[in-house]
Amino acid sequence: MSxxxxxSGLHKSFGKVEVLKGIDxxxxxxDVVSLIGSSGSGKTTLLRCVNLLEDFEQGSIELAGQSIxxxxxxxxxxxxxxxxxARQRAMTGMAFQQFNLFPHMTAIRNVMLGLxxxxxxxxxxxxxxAEKWLERVGMGQRRDHYPGQLSGGQQQRVAIARAIAMxxxxxxxxxxxxxxxxELVAEVLAVVRDLANxxxxxxxxxxxxxxxxxxxxxxxFMHQGRIHEEGAPEQIxxxxxxxxxxxxxxxxxx
Amino acid sequence: xxxxxxxTELWNARLSLLSGLGDTILISxxxxxxxxxxxxxxxLAMTYGAKWLRFVxxxxxxxxxxxxxxxxILACFYILSVVGLDLTAFQAGVLALTLFCSSHVGEIVRGxxxxxxxxxxxxxxxxxxxxxxxxxxxxxxxxxxxxxxxWVNTATEIVKASTLLSIIGVVELLLATQQVISRTYLxxxxxxxxxxxxxxxxxxxxxxGRAVERRISIP
Numbered sequence: 001m002s003x004x005x006x007x008s009g010l011h012k013s014f015g016k017v018e019v020l021k022g023i024d025x026x027x028x029x030x031d032v033v034s035l036i037g038s039s040g041s042g043k044t045t046l047l048r049c050v051n052l053l054e055d056f057e058q059g060s061i062e063l064a065g066q067s068i069x070x071x072x073x074x075x076x077x078x079x080x081x082x083x084x085x086a087r088q089r090a091m092t093g094m095a096f097q098q099f100n101l102f103p104h105m106t107a108i109r110n111v112m113l114g115l116x117x118x119x120x121x122x123x124x125x126x127x128x129x130a131e132k133w134l135e136r137v138g139m140g141q142r143r144d145h146y147p148g149q150l151s152g153g154q155q156q157r158v159a160i161a162r163a164i165a166m167x168x169x170x171x172x173x174x175x176x177x178x179x180x181x182x183e184l185v186a187e188v189l190a191v192v193r194d195l196a197n198x199x200x201x202x203x204x205x206x207x208x209x210x211x212x213x214x215x216x217x218x219x220x221f222m223h224q225g226r227i228h229e230e231g232a233p234e235q236i237x238x239x240x241x242x243x244x245x246x247x248x249x250x251x252x253x254x
Numbered sequence: 255x256x257x258x259x260x261x262t263e264l265w266n267a268r269l270s271l272l273s274g275l276g277d278t279i280l281i282s283x284x285x286x287x288x289x290x291x292x293x294x295x296x297x298l299a300m301t302y303g304a305k306w307l308r309f310v311x312x313x314x315x316x317x318x319x320x321x322x323x324x325x326x327i328l329a330c331f332y333i334l335s336v337v338g339l340d341l342t343a344f345q346a347g348v349l350a351l352t353l354f355c356s357s358h359v360g361e362i363v364r365g366x367x368x369x370x371x372x373x374x375x376x377x378x379x380x381x382x383x384x385x386x387x388x389x390x391x392x393x394x395x396x397x398x399x400x401x402x403x404x405w406v407n408t409a410t411e412i413v414k415a416s417t418l419l420s421i422i423g424v425v426e427l428l429l430a431t432q433q434v435i436s437r438t439y440l441x442x443x444x445x446x447x448x449x450x451x452x453x454x455x456x457x458x459x460x461x462x463g464r465a466v467e468r469r470i471s472i473p
Contacts, residue, residue, distance in 0.1 A: 053376055083384060090382025100377035104395045104472050113391060114381030146473045159377075166381055 004029045004064055004201055005050070005170055011058035012045055019045050020056070021225040027170070030199045034212035034233075037222035038248060043205045046222070047172050050203065051092040052085055063091055064169045090118045093163030097175040099155040101147040107134060107158045108143040111165050119166070133161040137191050153184030157191055164195065171195065173204035209252050213237045221245045260443040267434040274430025275451065277344075281416045281426060284348050286409050289355025296356055297363025311360070318357035323415045326350040331422045347419035351412055358408045366397040399470055406463030410456040417452075427451060 005027040012020035019042045027033055035043035048054040050061055052069045061068040068088055070077050080088070101110050111130035115121045121129075134143045137157040147155050156176055164171060173192060177185045189211050196202055196215045206212050212219055212233065219236040221229045221244075229236065229245045240246045264271075299311045318326070330350040334341055341349065370393055378388040420429035431448040435441045 051380055053379065086379070086382050086384045089379055092380070094377075094380040096373060096377065096380075098371075098373050100371070100373035102374065102377070102392055102396075104399070113378075114383065117387050117391065118382035149473050162377075162381065 001028060002065070003027055004031075005203070006062040007046075007050070007059070008062075009059035010046070010049060010056055010061065012042075012049060012054060012056040019225050020049070022059070023225075023227060025220065025227065027201060027203065029201055031218060032196045032200075032202045032216050033204070033218045033220060034216040035203070035205045035220050035222060036207075036209065036212060036236075036248070037228070040224075041222040042225040043222045044174055047094075047174050047203060047205050050170070050172060051089050051094050053094075055079070063088070066091075086118070090114065090166055091169045092172055093166055093168035093170070094172045095156065095160045095163050095174065095176045097178050099147070099152070099159045099179070101155050101159055101162070103147050106144050106146055107139060107150070110147070110158060111162045114162065114166050129165050130161070133165045134158065136194075137161045138187070151184060152180045153187045156180065156188045160188075160191055160195075164200070170201045170203060173202065173206070175205050175207060177206070177208060207252075209237070209249070221248065223248075256440075260440055263434070263438045263440055264444075264447065267438075270425075270430050270434065271427070274425055274427040277425060277430075278413070278416050278427040279455070281344070281348055281351065281419060281424070282409070282413045285351035285355050285412050285416070288348070288352040289412070290359050290405070292352065292356035293359025294363055296360025297367065300360060300364040301367045315357045315360055318353055319361070323350065323354050324418050324421070326354055327418050327422060343419070343422045343424045347416075347422060347424050351415055351419075354415065355408060355412055358411075359405065362401050362404045362408070363397065366400040367393060369400060370396050399467075399472065402463060402467050402470075406460060409459055409463075413452065413455055413459070 003026045005025070007023055007025040010020050010023040011018065023042075023046055025033070025046075035046065037043050045054055049056045050063070050068070055069070060070070066088065069085060070079055072078075079085075101107075102113065105113065108127065108130050111133060112123070112126040115126035115129060116123060119126075131140065131143065134140050137160055139154060139157050139161065142150060142154065147158070150158065160176070176192065177188050180188060185208070189208065192202070192204070193211075193215055204212075213236075214233075216233045218230060219233050220227055221236060221240075221242075223244050229240065229242050236245070237249065240249055296311055296315065299307050300315070303311065321329075327347055327350040330341070330353075331343060331346040334346060334349075374392055374396070375388055378392045383391070416426055417428040419426055420432065423429070425433070427448060431444050435444045438444070
């Protein structure tokens with residue numbers, strides 16, 4: 001089976017600082033890959049490159065057979081048009097650390113917006129899909145609430161529904177529990193776990209090591225812009241090979 | 255103060271005062287609408303424009319905000335006629351107030367747009383919205399709510415600034431009042447009356463603004 005996501009030789013700099021120094025990563029359909037590492041290791045940047053919230057200077061990302069963000073034309077590397085990029089962004093779903101729900105829309109409107117505007121769905125169809133997903137993340141009862149009327153955990157569940165309702169090829173989770181009060185973390189992780197169990201392809205940046213161990217098919221440890229060590233969760237957490245990973249895990253909470 | 259005499263004169267002068275009030279309202283409404291439309295473009299250019307455009311627009315804003323409205327009105331009236339653009343006093347006045355309004359609205363719009371967290375744009379992008387869609391459905395509705403109170407304030411400023419058009423001979427409420435005074439010598443009474451009408455106008459604008467604000471507030 002051909003991989004759903006192929007990242008090869010990815011380089012990314014912010015000005016003079018190189019934050020990604022050549023990343024290679026392959027994911028099959030249904031894979032759940034967790035990116036772990038200390039802050040500044042480049043894991044969030046890597047995630048953001050996959051849905052083009054960040055440009056990258058070198059290397060390529062291929063998602064479901066499409067070259068993401070750039071194309072080769074006569075030996076030249078060209079950025080795709082904004083319209084094309086917008087379309088490709090909709091192939092990935094992203095959940096953010098800060099939820100980023102649209103505060104002036106109810107929960108269900110938040111989920112419907114992309115369906116109506118990007119997928120050009122009729123309102124009724126969009127509403128039905130939005131209702132289904134809000135139900136799935138346990139927010140069906142609160143679909144007419146505004147984000148400001150919801151707790152952090154509830155907002156994040158709506159945000160996940162908003163992303164996944166677009167039926168993306170892959171879901172990206174960027175530290176989705178980091179901004180939550182401890183007692184709200186579990187409800188969000190439960191939603192993510194359910195999605196993983198159902199075969200959703202997911203790439204997630206997380207500080208929840210126990211969760212990463214439970215849910216991942218592969219764990220990638222990043223350090224200073226490179227993949228330092230990767231492997232099955234049992235191996236990464238049970239028998240880390242490199243000293244850096246051992247040090248990182250020793251300082252992490254379980 | 256002879257109250258019954260004032261009432262008699264007020265009745266006699268009702269038509270010229272009403273016509274003055276009409277002009278005041280017309281000037282204010284035209285300037286606020288034209289100035290706001292122009293101001294939105296100014297704000298957009300300040301927020302999303304290329305560097306050179308931002309520089310030019312910044313000069314525009316700073317120049318207009320740094321110039322007294324009074325001077326702006328005189329300039330529009332006298333300087334433009336020198337360069338061959340023949341505007342009536344009314345048109346020149348509206349132009350001056352429009353420019354003045356656009357610089358304020360431009361600054362308000364820029365502030366409101368830049369106050370929206372970056373995450374909003376990113377979330378909109380991540381569901382595949384184009385820049386135009388992001389602006390219309392995500393950024394603008396949030397910015398408008400933020401803009402409204404300051405915008406209403408600008409509108410009342412324009413109503414007040416419209417009195418300055420009396421200098422170039424536009425017979426708006428203030429000049430109409432002064433003409434009545436020069437005929438009746440009831441200066442205190444009619445100035446008080448004009449002041450009260452201006453207060454009433456702005457009071458209505460502010461109440462209307464608050465009502466809209468309450469209606470569209472986000473829970």
